[in-house]
Amino acid sequence: MNHSKPTIYLDNAATTPMHPQVISAMTEVMTSVYGNASSVYSVGRIAKAKLEEARESVAKCLNCLPREVFFTGCGSEADNWAIKGYAMANKAKGNHIITTQIEHHAVLHPCEYLEKNGFEVTYLPVDETGLVSLEDVKNAIKDTTILISVMYANNEVGTIEPIREIARIAKEKGVCMHTDAVQAVGAEPIDFQDLGVDMLSLSAHKFNGPKGVGALIVRKGLKIEPFMHGGAQERSKRAGTENLAGITGLAKALELAVDNLPEKQTKIREMRDYLISEIQTNIPHIKFNGHPTRRLANNVNFCFRYIEGESLLLMLDLNGICASSGSACTSGSLDPSHVLLALGLPHEIAHGSLRLTLSSNTTKEEIDYTVSRLKEIVHRLRLMSPIYDMSLEEQ
Numbered sequence: 187m188n189h190s191k192p193t194i195y196l197d198n199a200a201t202t203p204m205h206p207q208v209i210s211a212m213t214e215v216m217t218s219v220y221g222n223a224s225s226v227y228s229v230g231r232i233a234k235a236k237l238e239e240a241r242e243s244v245a246k247c248l249n250c251l252p253r254e255v256f257f258t259g260c261g262s263e264a265d266n267w268a269i270k271g272y273a274m275a276n277k278a279k280g281n282h283i284i285t286t287q288i289e290h291h292a293v294l295h296p297c298e299y300l301e302k303n304g305f306e307v308t309y310l311p312v313d314e315t316g317l318v319s320l321e322d323v324k325n326a327i328k329d330t331t332i333l334i335s336v337m338y339a340n341n342e343v344g345t346i347e348p349i350r351e352i353a354r355i356a357k358e359k360g361v362c363m364h365t366d367a368v369q370a371v372g373a374e375p376i377d378f379q380d381l382g383v384d385m386l387s388l389s390a391h392k393f394n395g396p397k398g399v400g401a402l403i404v405r406k407g408l409k410i411e412p413f414m415h416g417g418a419q420e421r422s423k424r425a426g427t428e429n430l431a432g433i434t435g436l437a438k439a440l441e442l443a444v445d446n447l448p449e450k451q452t453k454i455r456e457m458r459d460y461l462i463s464e465i466q467t468n469i470p471h472i473k474f475n476g477h478p479t480r481r482l483a484n485n486v487n488f489c490f491r492y493i494e495g496e497s498l499l500l501m502l503d504l505n506g507i508c509a510s511s512g513s514a515c516t517s518g519s520l521d522p523s524h525v526l527l528a529l530g531l532p533h534e535i536a537h538g539s540l541r542l543t544l545s546s547n548t549t550k551e552e553i554d555y556t557v558s559r560l561k562e563i564v565h566r567l568r569l570m571s572p573i574y575d576m577s578l579e580e581q
Contacts, residue, residue, distance in 0.1 A: 193506025194552045198484060199341055199369060199543035200510055204435070205394040211438040212396065212431045223428050224419065237428055240437035244401060247440045248371070248386075250378035256402045256420045257433050258413070261368035261389030262292035264402035265335075267413035267424075268364045268385045269296040272333055273305060275411040276362070280330035284361075286310045286318050286347075287528040289337050293366055294524075297335075306330070314530050315477040316345030323352050333362045338370035338386075342525040342541060343476030344485025346374070353382035362408065368392055368400075372443035373451075373482055384408055390432070395439030399432035450546045455483040457548050462486055464557040469564055473535060475526065484544040489531065492574035493538045493567040501567070505559045510541045534573070 195203070215236060221229035223237045238252070245252040258264045273283060285297055287309045297307045308326045312318050318336060327334075334356050339346045349365050356363035364385040370376060371386075372393025378386060385408070389400040404410055404423075416425030465472065465488060475487040490498065495511030502509050511523075522536035542556070568574040 194556055195508045196542040196544060196548070196552075196556065197508045197510050198545045199392075199482075199541065201391045201397065202394045202545065204396060205439060205442055207442060208395055208435045208439045212435040215431045215434045219430060223430060224417065233430055237430055237433060240433045243437040244440055247444045248376055248378045248403060249380070250403050251406055253421070254378070254403050254406055256404055256423055257428060257436070258400045258402055258424060259398060259429075261366070261387050261392070261400045262290075263413065264387035264389070264400045265290065265292035265366050265368075266296045267402055267410070268387060268404075269293060269333065269335055270300065271410040271413055272362055272364070272385070272408070273300050275409045276332050277304075280328075280332040281305045282328050282330040282332065283307045284310065284323065284326045284331060284334045286312060286336055288312055288316060288340055288342075288525045289335065290341055290366055290368070292368075293335055293337070312345075312528055315480075316340050316343050316475075316525070316529055317477060317480065318347055318352075320348060320351055320355065323355055327355075327359050327361060331359070331361050333364065335364040335366065338365045338367040338376075339374065339482050340476070340525060341369045342523055342539075343487045343529070344369075344481035345477040346370070346480045346482065349383065350381055353384075356384075357382060369482065372440060373484065375444070375447055378403055385410075390436035390439055393439050393443040396432050396435040399429055399436050401436065451483045454544055454546055454548070457544050457550070457553060458484060458486055460550065461542065461544070461553045461557070464553065465560065468557055468561045471568075473531070475529065475531075475539065482543075486542040486544070488540055489526070489535045490538040490540065490564050491535055492571045493564060495537060495539050497567055498538070498540055498563060501563045502556075502559065505563070507556055507559060510543075511539050 219233050219236050221233035223234040241252045241255045244255050281304060283297060283305060285293060301307050310318050310322050310326060336347050336352055338349050353363045363383045365383045366387045368387055368389045371388040384405040386403040391397040412423045414425045419425055419428055471491040473489040499509060499511050522533055523539060526536035526539055
């Protein structure tokens with residue numbers, strides 16, 4: 187098996203390479219701060235101080251209180267905890283939850299779990315660009331509604347939702363508001379206080395931090411059940427000895443991500459727009475997905491008619507290009523992306539999707555190479571497609 191570094195990495199929405207300064211900060215903790223933060227002696231107190239230093243750093247980056255930062259094992263855990271933890275702690279108030287059809291499965295599956303346990307969930311539709319309607323949110327709220335969960339930005343098509351406005355609606359109705367901001371933290375400027383949400387999920391490996399560590403920001407005073415029972419860690423809300431090296435890595439990565447973020451966004455957006463333009467110019471029979479302007483700076487998503495996304499991915503990989511597909515074929519499922527179907531795309535078009543997500547290190551040369559390979563691959567796959575033959579005959 188070839189473990190050499192890929193030529194061009196364009197799957198930064200899936201994960202990101204760790205920043206050298208993050209590795210350095212984590213290495214220091216792993217080699218010198220070995221104590222258990224729950225221990226009372228000096229070595230433990232040093233670890234505890236390092237833990238709280240990281241918590242304060244995250245709070246500063248997101249403009250929340252340190253006591254509102256709870257460290258988790260990942261973004262999926264943060265989503266699960268927000269939804270199940272809040273629902274179970276507040277079921278006496280009501281049993282209705284509102285979310286959208288395009289959420290990550292870390293939100294959708296907990297909602298489905300709660301439906302089996304006496305809760306009612308409304309899954310709001312989105313328009314063809316992936317935006318949820320504020321009117322739909324307002325109209326869905328009932329006397330029994332206790333929680334609204336809408337993602338900050340979609341992980342597949344990059345559309346940024348009107349979270350601030352939804353949070354305002356929720357507050358007016360006395361409903362708790364959670365946002366899965368896993369794709370947005372580190373990529374978009376986020377101010378927890380200004381945003382107005384009550385809970386926010388994030389994951390370190392999306393912004394050049396380590397895998398296996400995330401956080402849930404929980405507004406002070408909010409009633410939420412502990413996610414894990416055991417010790418008194420994370421103010422008795424999340425038992426388990428803290429992953430101090432991972433938490434330190436998360437904090438350092440977030441500091442680096444928010445530093446000069448607007449400038450980095452501008453650079454990435456220029457590369458993204460160039461990539462979109464080159465694909466549209468060079469390849470026919472395509473469909474651009476997501477909102478044209480309200481989208482993450484690094485996200486490009488297209489459907490290529492008459493071909494399968496899985497074949498596209500495998501052939502790009504043979505050319506040293508790492509990308510991903512909205513189609514879940516590569517994970518053994520024949521179903522196309524639930525996000526693309528929610529945008530109104532038919533199955534046969536949704537199956538041919540490709541997501542390319544850039545970083546601030548992506549170059550014009552890499553984009554030119556990617557587009558030239560993509561053009562060749564799409565042409566080759568279409569020549570093998572009986573559907574493409576039929577469409578040419580009809581034309």
